Amino acid sequence: DGGITQSPKYLFRKEGQNVTLSCEQNLNHDAMYWYRQDPGQGLRLIYYSQIVNDFQKGDIAEGYSVSREKKESFPLTVTSAQKNPTAFYLCASSIVAVPGNEQFFGPGTRLTVL
Amino acid sequence: AQRVTQPEKLLSVFKGAPVELKCNYSYSGSPELFWYVQYSRQRLQLLLRHISRESIKGFTADLNKGETSFHLKKPFAQEEDSAMYYCALQMSGGSNYKLTFGKGTLLTVNP
Numbered sequence: 001d002g003g004i005t006q007s008p009k010y011l012f013r014k015e016g017q018n019v020t021l022s023c024e025q026n027l028n029h030d031a032m033y034w035y036r037q038d039p040g041q042g043l044r045l046i047y048y049s050q051i052v053n054d055f056q057k058g059d060i061a062e063g064y065s066v067s068r069e070k071k072e073s074f075p076l077t078v079t080s081a082q083k084n085p086t087a088f089y090l091c092a093s094s095i096v097a098v099p100g101n102e103q104f105f106g107p108g109t110r111l112t113v114l
Numbered sequence: 115a116q117r118v119t120q121p122e123k124l125l126s127v128f129k130g131a132p133v134e135l136k137c138n139y140s141y142s143g144s145p146e147l148f149w150y151v152q153y154s155r156q157r158l159q160l161l162l163r164h165i166s167r168e169s170i171k172g173f174t175a176d177l178n179k180g181e182t183s184f185h186l187k188k189p190f191a192q193e194e195d196s197a198m199y200y201c202a203l204q205m206s207g208g209s210n211y212k213l214t215f216g217k218g219t220l221l222t223v224n225p
Contacts, residue, residue: 033213040123040217042215045212045214
């Protein structure tokens with residue numbers, strides 16, 4: 001494995017607190033993505049970025065925010081506005097502008113709100 | 115909007131039996147389709163994509179545009195095939211390469 005790292009592996013948060021999940025890649029990929037994985041729900045796209053300093057909302061962006069100041073980094077902030085933040089979060093990256101391009105996934109961060 | 119449906123949450127077969135994981139999609143354009151797999155304690159990874167027309171670990175998948183399906187098949191299942199399988203769709207054209215995933219099928223291959 002390698003290529004995409006996520007930290008921390010486990011994260012605990014009190015209600016009302018914001019928390020930031022880290023995602024770094026050394027694959028020189030232009031595009032990066034954040035997904036939320038819940039049992040029985042599959043993967044749902046939160047945010048994605050195809051280039052530095054640009055990002056778009058995915059299907060479930062409410063209560064989340066991101067930044068893309070560097071090509072290799074795409075941190076996700078889970079804000080207190082997210083009503084059900086306890087979940088497994090996956091970061092991914094891919095080469096842009098290639099049809100059928102593969103997404104490479106990180107190991108994930110499990111967030112638990114206490 | 116595009117949608118991917120995997121009708122079986124759970125699928126259990128015996129070793130050596132054929133296995134088929136179903137995937138149906140709805141999309142008005144011509145999609146790119148993928149199967150991703152997540153083995154226990156491992157990262158989600160690409161298994162195969164229809165554009166490559168390849169067979170990986172004995173698995174194949176054929177895109178049937180008439181039935182809007184991309185079912186994953188293997189003639190003889192192995193215990194190491196036990197995993198969560200996700201079908202995913204990528205819209206064609208433009209610069210939007212994000213994926214839409216199905217809810218997944220957990221395959222268990224019994225000895």
